[in-house]
Amino acid sequence: MSILLLVLAPVACRREAAAPSAEYEQAHQRFSKLYGQLLDRAFLDPQMADIEALLERVPPESLDAQSARELLQRIRQGRERMEATQQETQEAVDSAREFQDLPSSPRTEEPPPPPPPVAQEPVDAGPPDAGATAGPVEGSSASELSSGYQGCFRRGDQINVTGRGMRESWEMADRFSCRQAYPRFANQLVLVEDGRVLSVLAKSLTRLVPTAPDGGPGPDAGP
Secondary structure (H helix, E strand, C coil): HHHHHHHHHHHHHHHHHCCCCCCHHHHHHHHHHHHHHHHHHHHHCCCHHHHHHHHHHCCCCCCCCHHHHHHHHHHHHHHHHHHHHHHHHHHHHHHHHHHCCCCCCCCCCCCCCCEEEEECCCCCCCCCHHHHHHCCCCCCCCHHHHHCCHEEEEEECCEEEEECCEEEEEEEECCCHHHHHHHHHHHHHEEEHHHHEEEEHHHCCEEEECCCCCCCCCCCCCC
8 A cells, every 4th residue: 555655646746836827928928018119118108007917916836926026026116217217307397497487687677767857937038039920910019120020021112091191111022032931921011100010901902192293192001
């Protein structure tokens, strides 16, 4: 009886020998394909989680148990390294963006607005130049006819004003500059009385009357 048992023992040992792991084989194939496509970026790919799950199911007594542990460690270390690199890259980008957002030169405050001008009393420039006005008007000084108005008025004939007698008259000189400066005085007469302009009237309103031998009345400005 004892001889039979010794003969069967080697057969039982061969049946309990370790076998390869199907989980490791599948995980290894998927890892090799994914890493070949993405290289180190594969450690951050979502598919890597399924590969890790397969490696964790490899039986400890399997022929591939040691290889499964080494591959699992490689995947986890690769993920940590890639995450650290990714973080450093993001920090560098954020730092560069902050630098670009800084102003190229220090901001300077705008100068305050100047104070409002102080009101000053108007300076009396004296009476206006007769040459700068629109021409003689009733009541203006007769002296301006000879000294002002750019010299554009000359003495005319004596006019007999009805009810007033003989009065001095002035008319505009026949010059282009005068016609341009005082156009409304063309064909007008300026009558003077007591050193002041009495009236401005059209030449067509005057009428000639015979002149007496003793130098009597001339043109009549009356009705």
